[in-house]
Amino acid sequence: MKRYAVILAAGKGTRMKTELPKCAYPLLRKPMIAYIVEHIVNSQAVDETVVVVGHKRQVIQDILGKSVTYALQEEQLGTGHAVMVTKPYLTDPEGDTLILPGDMPLIDDQTIKHALQEHHDRRHDLTIVTTKVDDPEGYGRIVRNESGYLEAIVEHHEASFSQRTINEINTGIYVIKNSILFEVLDKLDNNNLKKEYYLTDIVHILKRSGHVIGTYYLKESFKAMGVNDLYALSIAEAKLRLKINQDLMIKGVAMINPETITIGQNVIIEENVIIHPNTYITGNSVVKKGAQIGPNTEIHESIIGERVVCRHSLVYNSVISEDTSVGPFAHLRDGANIGPKNRIGNFVEVKKSTTGKNTKASHLAYIGDATIGENVNFGCGAITVNYDGKNKYQTHIGNDVFIGCNANLIAPILIEDNSLIAAGSTLNKNVPKGSLAIARAYQVNKENYLRDKKSTNGEE
Ligand code: UD1
Numbered sequence: 039m040k041r042y043a044v045i046l047a048a049g050k051g052t053r054m055k056t057e058l059p060k061c062a063y064p065l066l067r068k069p070m071i072a073y074i075v076e077h078i079v080n081s082q083a084v085d086e087t088v089v090v091v092g093h094k095r096q097v098i099q100d101i102l103g104k105s106v107t108y109a110l111q112e113e114q115l116g117t118g119h120a121v122m123v124t125k126p127y128l129t130d131p132e133g134d135t136l137i138l139p140g141d142m143p144l145i146d147d148q149t150i151k152h153a154l155q156e157h158h159d160r161r162h163d164l165t166i167v168t169t170k171v172d173d174p175e176g177y178g179r180i181v182r183n184e185s186g187y188l189e190a191i192v193e194h195h196e197a198s199f200s201q202r203t204i205n206e207i208n209t210g211i212y213v214i215k216n217s218i219l220f221e222v223l224d225k226l227d228n229n230n231l232k233k234e235y236y237l238t239d240i241v242h243i244l245k246r247s248g249h250v251i252g253t254y255y256l257k258e259s260f261k262a263m264g265v266n267d268l269y270a271l272s273i274a275e276a277k278l279r280l281k282i283n284q285d286l287m288i289k290g291v292a293m294i295n296p297e298t299i300t301i302g303q304n305v306i307i308e309e310n311v312i313i314h315p316n317t318y319i320t321g322n323s324v325v326k327k328g329a330q331i332g333p334n335t336e337i338h339e340s341i342i343g344e345r346v347v348c349r350h351s352l353v354y355n356s357v358i359s360e361d362t363s364v365g366p367f368a369h370l371r372d373g374a375n376i377g378p379k380n381r382i383g384n385f386v387e388v389k390k391s392t393t394g395k396n397t398k399a400s401h402l403a404y405i406g407d408a409t410i411g412e413n414v415n416f417g418c419g420a421i422t423v424n425y426d427g428k429n430k431y432q433t434h435i436g437n438d439v440f441i442g443c444n445a446n447l448i449a450p451i452l453i454e455d456n457s458l459i460a461a462g463s464t465l466n467k468n469v470p471k472g473s474l475a476i477a478r479a480y481q482v483n484k485e486n487y488l489r490d491k492k493s494t495n496g497e498e
Pocket residue numbers: 046047048049050051060061090111113114115116117118119120139140141176177178179191193207208209210235236237238263264265266
């Protein structure tokens with residue numbers, strides 16, 4: 039028996055009032071829909087995931103890639119209609135299908151696992167996951183009869199005044215037997231205020247035909263929070279941020295002013311790390327023992343070694359090895375790979391370059407497309423001239439090289455070990471081992487120049 043998950047992500051998200059399709063919106067720099075797929079995978083309870091896409095579907099497909107199957111809903115005619123288009127993909131008639139909305143980023147793997155388990159163990163035809171919330175505005179209400187059995191789900195818009203006081207709501211998570219799913223979907227109509235095919239209507243239809251419908255009650259209601267507008271997105275993000283930061287602090291990561299610190303869900307931070315205010319660490323980043331990050335630092339998809347100090351800086355897709363200091367105001371990007379015990383100081387940009395140990399670029403430098411050895415001093419204002427307007431070229435610098443201030447190294451260029459580049463030089467030729475390279479105009483002093491000039495102006 040196969041277990042499927044269907045995620046509904048074809049909607050525009052009209053209430054977001056912006057361009058991006060709703061399910062692509064990020065929390066802690068990761069799209070909503072990616073959380074859901076990840077939790078499904080982690081639950082180990084689902085064999086195949088089908089995502090219903092429609093509005094701006096390429097955006098969703100770019101996020102999830104080949105990890106899931108896509109079903110296309112050309113026109114968004116409602117949540118019931120969205121499930122209909124998955125018919126060709128849910129091929130096992132004996133299977134169960136878990137249906138989830140794509141705007142529920144706080145859901146976790148345990149809820150997914152337990153909902154499927156409960157549905158199976160209790161032999162339900164349909165299981166609805168419900169929860170109770172303080173403010174049920176916008177959610178479908180769970181209407182029960184006097185004996186407490188589920189009667190119907192009534193959408194907020196359709197609910198009577200008394201039904202609106204019900205605070206048990208439909209989370210939008212369902213588990214249903216494939217053997218009845220498409221049969222019941224065929225019976226849906228759109229005779230309602232929104233003129234949509236509501237998935238929620240399957241409840242009273244199945245009820246009438248005598249099917250076994252059960253509910254699975256989710257205690258922690260925040261996990262089922264639906265994000266319909268940008269305010270809700272900020273609340274969901276704040277909850278997630280708080281949870282991640284709490285877990286990290288308990289594991290020995292110190293945070294100064296934690297409410298200003300954003301750590302992505304896939305980030306690994308070892309103990310004895312100190313994170314200062316206004317810092318973002320996101321993507322699949324790793325921060326090793328004893329590092330100090332921030333304040334005002336962004337690290338994305340990067341590895342930060344032990345005891346690194348990184349202040350007021352941007353680090354994207356890069357590696358910083360142990361005992362190196364970065365910043366303030368440094369920018370490392372696109373595969374910068376900084377060796378141990380380096381110093382990458384004020385206003386230094388490093389792109390697609392590697393450095394060996396003990397190398398320093400302490401101020402105002404640009405290092406792009408370069409490999410730099412050990413014990414190199416890259417002087418203030420020195421730059422690799424890597425781009426001629428069309429192509430990028432490589433700079434190779436050996437070990438124990440001293441690059442004087444304001445040098446321009448016009449790539450492609452090789453500077454061998456133990457060389458010294460005089461300040462202000464503009465080099466366009468390779469420098470052999472152990473050389474002093476000077477490439478600048480000689481200084482000319484025109485003596486008494488000032489006095490002569492003044493006298494011709496008649497100023498004396
Ligand atoms: C839905 C439920 C409501 C529940 C709430 C939980 C219905 C009719 N209502 O309301 O009972 O309490 O979720 O959060 O199901 N979508 C499509 N195609 C469509 C329409 C929607 O793929 O034609 C997708 C959306 O992209 C979204 C999800 O389905 O990810 C839910 O749609 P949304 O409009 O947010 O439903 P709600 O009004 O929140």
